[in-house]
Amino acid sequence: MKNAHNIIIIGAGPIGCYLAQLLKQKGFDTLLIEEHKEIGKPIHCAGIVGKKVFYESKLPLSKDCIVNTINGAIIHLDNQTIQIRRKEVAYIIDRERFDKNLGRELNVIFETKFLGLEKNEKGYVIETDKGDFFAKIVIGADGAASLVKNFVLGKNNNILNLRGVQFRMKFRPTYSDMVEVYIKKPYFYWVIPEQNNTIRVGVISQNPYHELLEFIKEKKLGDNILEKFAGLVPVGCLSSLSYENIFLVGDSACQVKPLTYGGLYFGMRAAELLSECIVSNRFLDYSRLWGKKFGKEIAIALKVKEIFNNLSDKDIKRLFLFAKEKVNLIEEKGDFENHSSLLWELLKHPGVSKEILNIFFNILKTNF
Template sequence: MHRKIIIVGAGPIGCYLGQLLKSYGFSPLLLEEHAEVGRPVACAGILGKDVFKHSQIPLSKKSIINVIDGAKVQFKNSAFLLKRDGVAYIVKRDIFDQELSHGLNIEFNTRFEGAEKNGPGYNVKTNNGEYYTDLLIGADGPHSKVRNQLGFSSALKIYRGLQYRIKKEIPDRDRVEVIYSKPFSLFTWVIPEGNGVIRVGTMAENPYQELENFIKERRIDGEIIERNAGPIPIGTSDLVFENNAALVGDAGCQLKPITSGGIYYGMRGAEHLARAIKDGNLKQYETDWQEAYGQEVKFCLMLRSLTEGLGEDVLLKLFNYLKDNVHLVEKIGDFENHSSIAWSLMSNFKTYSTIGTLIMGVLKRPQVLMKALQRK
């Protein structure tokens, strides 16, 4: 059993992992570079209901400020509505994270600066001194210093997200808007907090310009009361290094490749990691993760890579096919596992003409297919 465990990063996944390890009898130390948990905010703050339903420990619902019953999805001049009661929650992410941190041993204002091997473990260097640990875990986000310092193998691209909180009432307080600039990878969103405030954000090549243009086009004239920004890692990474170091959450690219949400997958990763630590077999962590989510992630990465390289005419055809089959998406769509939608639609004989259009689009740009097939 690992006597000393250090988790770098006291975000939601680091704290969730800490709570799981505590429940197994461990006493992990969390190192957090900021002065408090939950700040700065770097997330849209919309969580599927299964984040709470599938948690292995009870999650406080103090952070929930609104319940979402569906979405309006748009690309160009085409749009459709998705309806599903209570499909997601809007949360205050700082409160969500803080509730997860209660009772954990966290050292704040402590920045990870490096690690050196010392016998079976590591000497961890920080701005506040040095620590020894038997097991080092990186839960330190998209630009993980643990991942980079120890040389974990990875194949990822960092995207950029930007969000404004704006004082504004909107009529549909139980519905989010998703406006694609490129289905199904780059998009802008409008999220109602339900309290006279909306969250308007984007994931784009130039998020500031994209967001400013969107706000101007929509004539959203309310007061901006908060700005949040953050990186989003899309790709894959090894999760275990030499049996005494591991990555979890965004540090290990454990997030949904299509919508870029990281909480649900990060929590599942934390559960597999905590179980492997309890059982004394860290290698089992990567095996269990790949068996549970490896194929889902790889398939969605391939879809993302494929659509990123297609022309707007083909993308519009695909989008309109989704629009024409919205009832099927509502019936079988999984907020957390997006491949279920793709497989169900592809098994429908009405899809064949759309698949033909997709094939022709790929044949015009064979490099797109090669890039998609090269994804890990």
């Protein structure tokens, strides 16, 4: 049959490409269907990743996309500041190059938009604006606004898509190796140093464009804007990641850290689980394995996010000052990819005051 493939992946973003490379390594051919004319564009990412993105990868990842190394963060709340120093905690990457590296020598059909799919006796008919394709397995790696998701979950899923906006600007940052984060409940702004006096400044919120312009004015970051980017970030937790032989991975599966919105680390780990399930013909295990490995982390982070949004400004300030006192513990125990472990470390620390425990006790009383 013309255009027939065993596995078709919708979306040649980083996660679709990484999955295709993992499957290729095991001798499975895939076809990726991508609506844009090249990989890596348009960019919708701040491009900060923990070093584990490189070190835990099951494929050697070229480091030629790293444009800066980050040695910590400065977190601001009103006029209070916490400075956390951790050597080589993260990298700033050129996302276009990162994605293009992952897409090397893959079978991608560009400028082809996935429209829908139907089941037939041999597998699935995949409808695109360039005609039909056929596959036994369909993988939705088509990002936050995934269409494939509708075929797995129906249109009713409780995923919130937040909007993110980021500008690249010419500006000399105060610190060339530290990320600055400004907490403004319920969101936060970031200022990320790239290189050559260039910064990435952005926010993910309900009205990000307007709010970012206000922030840039307030922080006197100037008006030398080089580029503007925008994109969606899914926040939530899906009840299932597959239906029959249709699977979701990456942003389409909401595999994103709910507190910081990073999606590359989770998406890559999920792609590894999915490739293992496909290779070993254990399709039904994918959702379960994902839930076992990361479900708890996501559930805790979502709860923390909800609680944070309901805290009074006074309690947020108290918690911030508490964190400031415990900066050594944060530097020692913090994990860029796993946020809940630090929370437990802070709570069980002998130095935790009665006042802080009271805040947590009240939170527990009202939330559980």
